[in-house]
Amino acid sequence: MKLLIVDDSSIIRGRIARILSDPRLPEIRIIGMARNGVEAVGLSQQFKPELVTMDLTMPEMDGVECTEAIATLNPKVNILIISALSDKATAIKALKKGAKGFLYKPFTDEQLIQAFLEMID
Amino acid sequence: MATTSTSVIATKSVISKYRALTVGLIVFWTVCVGASLWINIDRTYRHAEEAAGHQARTAFDKDVIYRRWSSRLGGVYAKVTETTPPNPYLRDPERDISGAKGEPLTKINPAYMTRIVHELGELSSGIVGHITSNNPIRPGNEPDPWEARALTLLESHPDMKEFSERQIMNGKPYLRFIGPLITEESCMGCHAFQGYKVGEQRGGISVSVPMEPFLVQANSATVFLGISHAGLWLFGVVFFFMFIRNLIKSDEQIAMAQEETTEILTTVHEGLFLLDKNGKMGTQFSASLPGMMRREIQPGMDFTAILREMVPQKVFENATSYIELLLGNRVKESLVADLNPLNEVEIEGDSGAKHYLSFNFNRVLEEGEISHLLVTVQDVTERVYLEQQLEAAKDRSRKEVEVLLNLLQKDPVTLQQFFTTTEQSLTQINERLRNDDDTMEGRMHILAYIMRVVHGIKGEAAALGAEMFESYAHSFEQELVVMRERGEVRGEDIVRITVLLEGFYERLASMSSIATRAVGSPSASKDGAAVPTEGAEEKIIKSFEENIRNLAQRIAIDDGKQVVVVTDIAQIATLPRRITKELGSIAVQLVRNAVKHGIEPLQDRIAQGKSPHGEIQISCRETEVPDQFDFVVRDNGRGISVARIRKQLITSGRMSAAEAEALNAKDVIMKIFETGFSTAEEADRDAGRGVGMDVIADKVLKIRGNLMLNSKIGEFTEFRVRFDA
């Protein structure tokens, strides 16, 4: 499965990359890491990932718009929103625009794995 | 139990409902089976009749054909025998002829032939044939009543080709058949003279077929039908019973399940209801729901409308989006639970108090498709309140720590001073409590004293801006006020006061330790105490002095004495904190002692020619031995009287007169450091319990010092603590 990570934090990117080796998850390959919306849409067009993690707390990007763009390009994509809990309204908007699930910060590795498992299901 | 009886009632009503149905079905079935049986039996017998009739017809037709043949032949001759005599009724000149050998031959006319054949036939098959006519030529051919009737019927109805009927002949059942004999061309040869016309009916042939064989067959068929129908009926009845029983059972199950659901919905604490895709509530909901939501709930109500009234616009929008998402297929239920915007909805309580409700949504699937959302409503007021309290408490402690840290930065010495002073004050309170005299009056005095001290702490805390201490002291004070108003201090009040005191100690200790840690490592000496910065030294000394002075004044005022405190304690600043702490307490005790026991009341002093003010000198100086210090508290009061002590030893029962006399002066004096000793004549409220001295002794031990006492009666008392720093 192809995964696109849309996040400006190298720490988060590292964490996601690390948990992919958990035996419970199927083969997931990271096809790209985008730091902003343009990159994200471009990579998604190019590689057509089945999975996308989208950080809503990035300063220079409207995560909702980006979600919408990617979901329109590829209706079958599974987008996991990552966000801070206080921003419920935006997260709900993003879900309406095509995301499948939501994980709030801070999260443990285990929570991340569970979220991936649900997304793939 | 209620459950059992209601289900029994349910069963009864269910059964009675089905009774009618059962009866109806059985009746219906019986009627059907019966009808079928009747029809079949009827058909069987009809069939038998038809078969017999068929046989009769066949016989008749055969007769007609043979007659036709015979008449067409023009004449058939047979040998004359007994059985075939010439036919007397045949008027024919050619009736009798001779054969080739001259044997007599006679003409067998068709009627004759028929009759002979009939006779033969009857013998073998039992079928009775009878050629007959209403005006017969031969007498034997007369019709019997039935034949006569039948013939007449045939004659009057020319289109009737035949007539048959069942009849009993000779007690046996027969099918009697009669067919007309229609005159044909070939008959005319012989019968023309009789006036026959072609096409005319001239009598007929009756064929009577015995029904028995057919009936036997029909009967056995009937029996078979009977048995099979009976079996069928039985089968049907059994089937119906089982069918009905299943219906009853499933009805009961449904009723029971319905009852269980109702019971659950009645008792469950949470509010439960189903939400369909149009935002409408279901027909069933839990009994607690209307109460919880504080409004009337009708089945099928529009939940979104209710929601709009309950929450602000933003929350409403989020909520409707959230519900939409859940009703849709795309989003994963488990991954969006945290986004629920309705987990803390404020609602007006009964008495104006706020309540909080949480709405939780779960998908309900029907055949794999999302059909509804199950909504669980809970009252989370308590949780919310606790959270709020926790937040508030956190806020408060944060503020306190902030204040503290602020103080630490700005003015650590003042803060330290406050800690020290307050601790001393608390110790004083504790001492008073220890020496409690449980008379009404004594306790009221203690109360007053404690109130003063606490009030003092409150003031100091306020001055510092240490709000926590201030408010704690205030609450403490308030409780004391109540006790004072009541006019009595009971045993449990004393306990309560002790508890409040402990609370004070603990708060002080925790704040103090934070302060110590905050000031902490870099500037700490190896004792863990903060080495004071320049200028701070002075402050420490100052605060020490002030405390002692204030203490002395307080006690003096209490006692109606006048004292002056003189200090020389500059060197205290150089001592480590653990020592100065103990010295402080020691000083407190000694000064108190001095004021209480040493210094005489104003009048006495004047009478003795002493200055009206008693003087207490406190000093702390290094001795000739390096790092060795003497801490001295000296008063110019009445001095320590060995005799008085000795007397006290005897009167308090601690030892006998002999033992007391045996002690030398030094030992006598040392006795005052033992527990339970006191020289105050009457145990009064501040002293006289004999515990001050051993506290001092204790503390001296703590700093590994020596306590020395010097005194002269009427002149001075001097306590000296020698220790190494």
Place this chain on the structure above:
Amino acid sequence: MTLNDIDEHEINVFVDAVVQYFLQITGQKAEVRAAYLAAGETLPPTSEFTGVIKISGDYRGCIYFSADRFLLSRLLLAMNETKHTDDQLLDAVGEIANTLAGNARRHFGEKMEVSIPLTMHGTEAKSLQHMVRARPYVIMVRWKQYEASMIVDIRHDKQ
């Protein structure tokens, strides 16, 4: 107002135990004469006979009840006991400690596990150190003209 771990509620359970005990046995209540905090290093001096109960569970520490032979003798007398040997005096103080234990169990249930009372005579008790509190509660109790001390040295470990 107080967020103390122990407050008068707990202390009064023990005080009441003693008060009621004396009332039941002798017809005369005991009373709180004084209460204060033991702020020194060692526990305040105890009398000749001491009963101790150890506490564990949500609470931990000890409760001491200490009385001199005069009080205990008088108590035995009130119970119509004529023999007043040291062992019996020790038993008497043990009885009081037992009552404390019983009351504790009744009031605190599972939260407080109470040991069987121990008794100590004379010098053994003098070496009692602070167990858990920096300033254990000392309750001076008076019965008739006698005095006894009860030391409440327990903490409540919440959470």
